[in-house]
Amino acid sequence: MSRRLFLTTALLLCAVLQTACAIQPWVKPYEREHLADPIMKFSRDSLSEKHFEHVRDVREGARGATGVQGGGCGCN
Amino acid sequence: MTQALPIFSKPRRQFVARCAASLALPLVANAAFGALAPSAAAPDFTLRSMGGPNLRLQEQRGQVVLVNFWATWCGPCRQEMPQLNKLYDKYRAAGFMLLGVNVDDNSQHASDVAQKMGLRFPVLLDSDKAVSRLYDLSTMPTTVLIDREGRVRHVHNGYLAGYEDLYDKEIRGLLK
Amino acid sequence: MCAKARAAPPVCKGAAVVVTNARTTARMNARTKANRWNWIRHAAALLGGVLAASGARAVDLPEDSAEALFHSYNGGGVNASGPALLVRKQLMDKVSLSASYYMDAVSNASIDVVTTASPYTENRSEYALGADYVYRDSKISLTTSTSREGDYTANRVGLDVTQETFGGMTSVSLGFTRGNDTIGKHGAPEFADVAAHWQYRLGVTQILTPKWVMSANAEVLADDGFLGSPYRVARVFGAAVAERTPRTRSARAVKFRVIGDLGSRDAIHADYRYFWDNWDIKAHTAELGYSRYFGEKWLADTSLRFYRQDHALFYSDNATAETTYISRNRQLSTFSSVGLGAKLAYNLRTVPGKYALKLNGAYEYTNFKFSDFTDIRTGEAYATQANLFQVYLTATF
Numbered sequence: 001m002s003r004r005l006f007l008t009t010a011l012l013l014c015a016v017l018q019t020a021c022a023i024q025p026w027v028k029p030y031e032r033e034h035l036a037d038p039i040m041k042f043s044r045d046s047l048s049e050k051h052f053e054h055v056r057d058v059r060e061g062a063r064g065a066t067g068v069q070g071g072g073c074g075c076n
Numbered sequence: 077m078t079q080a081l082p083i084f085s086k087p088r089r090q091f092v093a094r095c096a097a098s099l100a101l102p103l104v105a106n107a108a109f110g111a112l113a114p115s116a117a118a119p120d121f122t123l124r125s126m127g128g129p130n131l132r133l134q135e136q137r138g139q140v141v142l143v144n145f146w147a148t149w150c151g152p153c154r155q156e157m158p159q160l161n162k163l164y165d166k167y168r169a170a171g172f173m174l175l176g177v178n179v180d181d182n183s184q185h186a187s188d189v190a191q192k193m194g195l196r197f198p199v200l201l202d203s204d205k206a207v208s209r210l211y212d213l214s215t216m217p218t219t220v221l222i223d224r225e226g227r228v229r230h231v232h233n234g235y236l237a238g239y240e241d242l243y244d245k246e247i248r249g250l251l252k
Numbered sequence: 253m254c255a256k257a258r259a260a261p262p263v264c265k266g267a268a269v270v271v272t273n274a275r276t277t278a279r280m281n282a283r284t285k286a287n288r289w290n291w292i293r294h295a296a297a298l299l300g301g302v303l304a305a306s307g308a309r310a311v312d313l314p315e316d317s318a319e320a321l322f323h324s325y326n327g328g329g330v331n332a333s334g335p336a337l338l339v340r341k342q343l344m345d346k347v348s349l350s351a352s353y354y355m356d357a358v359s360n361a362s363i364d365v366v367t368t369a370s371p372y373t374e375n376r377s378e379y380a381l382g383a384d385y386v387y388r389d390s391k392i393s394l395t396t397s398t399s400r401e402g403d404y405t406a407n408r409v410g411l412d413v414t415q416e417t418f419g420g421m422t423s424v425s426l427g428f429t430r431g432n433d434t435i436g437k438h439g440a441p442e443f444a445d446v447a448a449h450w451q452y453r454l455g456v457t458q459i460l461t462p463k464w465v466m467s468a469n470a471e472v473l474a475d476d477g478f479l480g481s482p483y484r485v486a487r488v489f490g491a492a493v494a495e496r497t498p499r500t501r502s503a504r505a506v507k508f509r510v511i512g513d514l515g516s517r518d519a520i521h522a523d524y525r526y527f528w529d530n531w532d533i534k535a536h537t538a539e540l541g542y543s544r545y546f547g548e549k550w551l552a553d554t555s556l557r558f559y560r561q562d563h564a565l566f567y568s569d570n571a572t573a574e575t576t577y578i579s580r581n582r583q584l585s586t587f588s589s590v591g592l593g594a595k596l597a598y599n600l601r602t603v604p605g606k607y608a609l610k611l612n613g614a615y616e617y618t619n620f621k622f623s624d625f626t627d628i629r630t631g632e633a634y635a636t637q638a639n640l641f642q643v644y645l646t647a648t649f
Contacts, residue, residue, distance in 0.1 A: 007087065025419025029216045030179040030208040031462045034513040036149040039543050039551070042457070042467060042509060047321045047336050047352065048614060048642055055325055055640060059620075061561050061583050062527035062535035064451065064471035065505035074420035075150045075216045075312060076234035151315070154604070189604065214419070237345055 029074055036073035112211060112231050118143075118222045121207045123177065123200035126187045131175070131200055134226065139173045140250040141222040142243065145202075145213055147179045148189045152235040153217040157193050159240035163247065164197040170251050171224075177202050179216075219243065223250045313386045314348045316341050317648045327618065327638020329362040347385050354378040356401075363636075364582070367628050368485050368492065376401035389416045403436040403482075412453070420459075427453035437482040447477030463513040468506070473529075475501040486580040488571040495579045498566070503529030507537075518544035527561075533584065535561035541593075553595040557618075560588035569624050582634065585625040591618035593640075607649035614642040 122132040146153035164174040174197040180186040183201040190199045215233035317340045324333035334355035361371035380397035393412040410429035431449035455469040480497030507525035527535040541555035564584040566577035593616035600609040618638045627634040
């Protein structure tokens with residue numbers, strides 16, 4: 001019963017993702033003017049961010065998931 | 077305790093077959109090329125140029141045309157500009173035309189930057205992105221080389237140092 | 253994108269791995285280790301599928317830059333300040349190398365120190381090296397760093413792989429960091445211990461519209477070894493006792509962020525992070541920020557940050573029972589903080605396409621309120637404020 005459930009779910013996932021493949025990227029490379037602005041970056045000044053992160057790591061019990069870069073100009 | 081299935085068991089084969097079938101259709105559907113299939117006629121367009129007058133692509137027939145899509149917010153585009161200037165000066169007398177199509181929202185800002193960079197070739201303004209959509213651009217910058225009969229011969233996506241030598245070779249090939 | 257996936261159906265490969273894993277999981281005995289590796293395997297299968305389907309575009313290599321920073325933190329009796337430097341240079345259009353130096357001169361007269369020991373000063377130096385390699389749509393980053401102070405040395409090595417997919421709209425990233433620490437104790441040369449750290453990261457950045465972008469990040473953190481402080485004392489039945497911290501810690505964190513362009517040369521950002529671990533700490537972090545350009549030369553940012561956490565299982569302000577583990581580390585107590593920050597950047601000189609030199613200043617005021625940590629000098633719940641200040645020069649060329 002559980003093997004069948006897994007196979008069905010996996011097949012369904014395949015089908016859904018194939019449909020998703022039919023979706024074209026809706027923000028074209030020539031429409032990324034606003035995204036290329038530094039104000040839209042997740043992390044602007046690395047040393048400054050490093051200091052903030054260090055202070056928070058020391059003063060608080062929570063750590064991690066501070067993020068990775070993406071978005072931006074997308075050029076080349 | 078359930079036994080592990082042998083690798084080519086019927087359920088596994090069926091599963092893989094169904095997956096492959098569900099993939100085949102979109103694969104075939106996506107096989108068609110975009111607007112820039114090699115040796116297809118370059119889609120015609122008319123755009124306002126920086127100087128004022130409109131410029132139409134079809135009127136350039138008889139000349140080798142390089143259309144470069146660029147934007148002020150795109151780093152590699154700005155790096156490419158001096159190289160394009162050089163190419164324009166080198167081949168314009170031999171029947172070569174270079175059109176810089178700018179896709180900034182703010183055309184005034186684009187004109188200012190173009191003037192500051194000292195661009196000698198015509199800069200066309202595509203702020204409503206109609207021509208970009210027509211040419212189905214997949215990267216910024218995009219460089220399209222069109223021969224004397226108005227057919228698309230080469231398409232370059234992006235710009236890295238050294239691409240200008242490639243453009244040079246291709247232009248010479250088309251000018252013959 | 254999908255037209256190029258001629259190899260084994262990428263998505264189905266991932267799905268097949270899920271099905272196979274479901275069968276073999278029942279046979280795995282070491283649950284913790286298996287769980288960690290299953291998570292990695294699934295993420296890797298997904299990434300492999302995504303990688304197989306990518307197009308022929310490339311990612312941006314970080315541009316050349318140099319930064320010089322002076323930082324200062326003053327709060328709760330702790331004063332830490334110092335310089336930091338960073339230099340980054342591209343080589344041959346494919347590799348970007350970076351080197352950084354960070355120094356903390358700490359003068360510690362915090363409530364712990366003042367009530368159980370005596371104030372001290374210490375210097376901490378951190379050196380880091382990094383290399384980024386770009387190939388078409390992928391970026392591979394390798395980083396290594398070493399941090400040294402009188403009684404604590406920490407070494408880290410990290411690897412991050414970022415892949416752009418879906419026409420550059422989605423960016424998927426996997427990262428791993430491994431750390432080794434050596435811990436000593438001033439005035440007690442016979443004390444020597446180690447700690448090891450593992451961090452696994454998964455991140456997705458998604459462009460939503462031409463003006464909105466969001467990201468989701470998840471991280472698994474595992475620590476093993478000496479995780480406390482050889483100087484800190486706990487309180488049991490009113491008496492001071494050396495703290496006993498568990499020698500393992502397993503934590504998870506998820507963070508969601510969104511940035512939007514509001515149209516008049518300004519942007520807004522919001523983030524939320526949830527953290528939970530096997531020490532029973534649950535923490536929420538929420539931040540809201542606004543940035544705006546003023547004229548051609550000024551950029552101002554303002555932000556509001558809320559933080560709250562629950563105490564660790566073995567934390568107690570004044571324990572009324574003997575337990576295996578006991579700690580009075582206020583960083584593990586129940587507390588909340590509110591921070592208000594402001595940043596200002598001034599464009600000193602810009603030659604578009606050539607170089608840009610900016611002068612920046614940042615300031616953050618934070619108010620901490622502890623619920624189950626008492627200030628033994630007054631007998632009341634402890635509360636303190638902190639001021640963080642930075643001034644720095646950034647140059648991109």
